[in-house]
Amino acid sequence: MRTALAVLRKDLLLELRTFETVPAMALFSIAIFVIFHFGVNRPTVDGQLAAGVLTVTLLFAGILGVNRLFVAEREQGGFDAFLLAPVDRSALLLAKASALFLFLVVLEVIAVPAFGILLLGPPLSPTLPAMILVLALADLGIAVIGTLVSALAVQTRSRDVIGPLIGLPLLIPALIATARAIGPLLRPQGPAPLPGKWLLILALYDLVFALVAYAVFDFLLED
Amino acid sequence: MRTALAVLRKDLLLELRTFETVPAMALFSIAIFVIFHFGVNRPTVDGQLAAGVLTVTLLFAGILGVNRLFVAEREQGGFDAFLLAPVDRSALLLAKASALFLFLVVLEVIAVPAFGILLLGPPLSPTLPAMILVLALADLGIAVIGTLVSALAVQTRSRDVIGPLIGLPLLIPALIATARAIGPLLRPQGPAPLPGKWLLILALYDLVFALVAYAVFDFLLED
Amino acid sequence: MPTYGKGLRGLSILTLVTISAALILVFFYAPLDANQGFIQKIFYIHVPLAIVSLCGFVFGGLLAVMHLRTGDRRYDMRSYVAIHMALIFGVAALISGSIWAKASWGHWWVWDDPTLVSYLIVVLMFATYTPFRFSIEDPERQARYASVFAILGGAFVPLNFVAVRAAQGLVHPRVLTVSGGNLPGPMALTFLISILGIALLYVTLWKYEMAAKNARIQLRALRRRVLGDEDISPLQRTAAPSL
Amino acid sequence: MDTPAIELRGVARYFGERIALRDLSFTVPAGATLAVLGRNGAGKSTLLRVLATLLRAHAGEVSVLGEPLPRRAFAVRGRLGLLPHEPLLYRDLSGRENLRYHARLYGVGAERVEELLRDVRMERRADEPVRLLSRGMVQRVAVCRAVLHDPEVLLLDEARANLDPGASELVEPLVGRLAGRTRVITSHDPEAALAEADLALGLRDGRPTFTLPADQVTPDLVRELYA
Amino acid sequence: MDTPAIELRGVARYFGERIALRDLSFTVPAGATLAVLGRNGAGKSTLLRVLATLLRAHAGEVSVLGEPLPRRAFAVRGRLGLLPHEPLLYRDLSGRENLRYHARLYGVGAERVEELLRDVRMERRADEPVRLLSRGMVQRVAVCRAVLHDPEVLLLDEARANLDPGASELVEPLVGRLAGRTRVITSHDPEAALAEADLALGLRDGRPTFTLPADQVTPDLVRELYA
């Protein structure tokens, strides 16, 4: 735990210094919204379509973050440094996943309002509580899968390709669930109650992969 | 020219080394479209929406490509090595831009047909010639801007970090133009003629930035 | 190192028998489908193929778990072969499915059906398994990472299945909603036999492949012992596990 | 107590088919210094990485501070410091930030960081991103990193590379013989290495050519080691 | 012809407020070797990067091979080789692929690559990704890179770091004095550096402390340079 905090702290510091990941993610998603707004000369979207656009955007932005997650560790020997320390290895998983989770939250704090302003037809505010719940679950899934995939990809000769390549398919179920869960919230005629089924699937998905990740992560670090 | 070829060759080598690119891209684009499919939960999309989806995919791939093309240079001193050589610096611009362009073309060769069967309502074939023209212009824009902006990140030691971020905003006009130009081609009731206005804007945009890039690139590389 | 040849002959014979039995049942016993007619019989190939391939992927994942638990590289080999075979079966399922689709829906492929598309995603994802292995030099790391990949995939298959089931399929039938429930008796029997047959086929092929791989590795080991490891050619990269 | 600080028996390590180390056996008593000599590619760094628990041995037994590796690796890590070829520092963080991070990983207080920075005369440059430092300054910070937790066993891979003569004296009390640590050092300056070592190990293509007290290593032995 | 190979007049280079080099003036006649000595951070690498046209001088005049920099930089690049701290190689490409790439950039034939690889005894390891090579092997390939185009002026930043004694002899004909190139070398082994130099430049915080024929540099001068 102390370790995870130390690593997380380091990662956030690094992000503050290099300013590489989060701004890129945020700009990317805003760019997408702008494209849809002006490009798809449909001033507003709602319902399932809106949910889809939002989810897909966040997912892609997330992938961009995933790709950078372990680059510094690899290029600058952070892995070795961490492995030399007398600490529990799964702390790295915890730290990286939390870092990614935080990045995603920051991203959404920027992107979701932007979405509300740029693209969304129905008002955002009434749906916010439910929305936050869904997105939190989604972020959790992306964070866990993303960390795992990123750790897998970063040691291969094709980091930047393999990450998204394995990550996107793996995340499809989570994406389906998220989009379907958000859809009803953005109905033009005002939000419907959260579809519990999809929340359940999302939660299940998070749980399963969290457990898998915890079980296998150490093997990604071993010599 | 010879130089540009040498650099291009090296980049392709690094690429091919790293992954069987084509199957990767196939899976990649299929995954993306399936994600869109499930996201927006529509059997098919058409018109501006379809155009928007295609453009966003392009942007996403472009960003991944840019990272791929410049990270190695930055982390492993490839730029210094190049700057030491008795060659014309704009060769690097040419090489990187073409590499990026190729990358995007290869992706589209796979992704557009996949898009046609997966997601697109109206048939693709009648619109192909026009589509190719638009996409070519779009790729050019992305390639040039991508290269130009990444060059800002060259200076390994004292590199400025905000530089790369201005890329996305710069790209947005081109992307909007692309979406607008493609939109009419994908109308459910069959393709309309290419909207010359947007095509012109796109072409103009490419031209301007190509010139700007050519003009300023050397200075970006200067220490 | 165990030889995987053991019991292969018996198994092969059993497989042959079961499959031919299945075929006989399919063509002479199972009744013609009321509205689809003869083409429906591909059901007895397609569905088992699809299901066995999915199970094969999961099987590969379980073997990968064993590899990581025991650290025994042979499990990695087994997992590799299991996934390899499942991939082949998967492609076969795709093909048989599309034939059926062409016959009964008029298209080779229906994209807006979750079952089909998600299955394709699964197959494609495991299609990157080999290239993924290939892009890691160090054999040990390759083995470990491939196992993690396999486990991810193994966990992914059922989850994906659930998510897809929840998102109502549009055209793709759902017979096995409560596992073979509403199949008429003879069809059910035939179906069970053919599933058994395909499953046996999978196991047999798996064992064959394992035996072959083993032979190759032992040969290489012998060669190394004879030639001596002084002048080893620089690391040649392969996707296949090398012990 | 007299359990040897480091003990190897018949150790081998492969990378795929390449044999990086083979039938390596030696013991280093506590407080002693072992100099590992050998050509480029002889296996020195690999040996250090094995001792540092970063690589598993594929054959034979390794025990450090009486703990068998890799089984009890976690018990050893906190008591052992490695200074490899790479500085293991984040280029975009300052030296101080890097060391603070490692201090947290090792559960060491921040004052220790300041103390070390002063020892290597980097206190005035400690807030610049490492990527802006000169090569030797980076090496100084890397030395601090390696000795941050005051390890009992120190593994030094050409520790003095890129350090100016003054700086090598500065780091002497940290990584030198008198620090009283058990040390395994590698160097491409055999004389210097032997001068500060008690034992010497000659490696050739991963095989030991000699394992002797440092003072018994004749120039001929050295010459043929590199020939 | 007797235009000096390298000539500096009142050269200064800043990084922000930091002064990395100031009022630096010296000339190196063609074929001679200049040893640049100084503490970590004295400005040695910066000087080499200025001479290599990678950095602009902020004040004063630099001319290499009679060509004023940076104006005529392009005329100089092909005739000058730099071996910096970093190997400047792509880790995921093999040594051979890296050198082939540079050979194309410099318009040099592939046979030259093979010849060099043989010279440094790397021909059997030349097809492995650089990432998997030992540190010294990487350095050998880096040396090949620097002399690929047989440059008239050679700038060596601690060229022999990480090379075993045998390897330093191997690279002697490539980067050594007898190769007959004009050389600017840095090293943290003053004796060795002075031994193979004609001229010596002492740098301290970017300022020259002495510029003398190598044989006139007294141990005291050296000592106070590092003190």
Ligand code: HEM
């Ligand atoms: C390329 C096209 C097809 C693919 C990729 C495909 C794929 C699959 C898969 C993965 C399964 C097992 C998993 C599951 O049960 O959901 C399955 C089962 C089945 N498929 Fe297909 N299929 C295709 C075409 C068809 C067609 C055209 C039909 C009939 C009109 C059909 C009928 C069935 C039936 C009845 C099952 C039984 C299992 C169940 O109830 O889901 N399939 N198919």
Ligand SMILES: Nc1ncnc2c1ncn2[C@@H]1O[C@H](COP(=O)(O)OP(=O)(O)OP(=O)(O)O)[C@@H](O)[C@H]1O
């Ligand atoms: N990760 C790896 N994968 C494959 N081979 C490796 C790996 N690491 C090292 N090797 C090989 O193992 C051998 C020993 O490498 P090592 O780095 O231990 O040599 P060294 O004695 O440290 O050499 P140097 O003096 O140049 O540092 C070399 O042939 C090297 O190529």
Ligand SMILES: Nc1ncnc2c1ncn2[C@@H]1O[C@H](COP(=O)(O)OP(=O)(O)OP(=O)(O)O)[C@@H](O)[C@H]1O
């Ligand atoms: N890109 C840069 N930005 C800011 N400061 C820099 C940069 N490059 C070098 N410096 C500073 O300039 C000074 C000289 O650095 P330089 O690398 O030339 O030292 P050096 O003599 O090579 O030292 P060493 O012997 O350690 O290699 C150092 O204080 C260094 O921090």
Ligand SMILES: [Mg+2]
């Ligand atoms: Mg080494």
Ligand SMILES: [Mg+2]
């Ligand atoms: Mg330097």
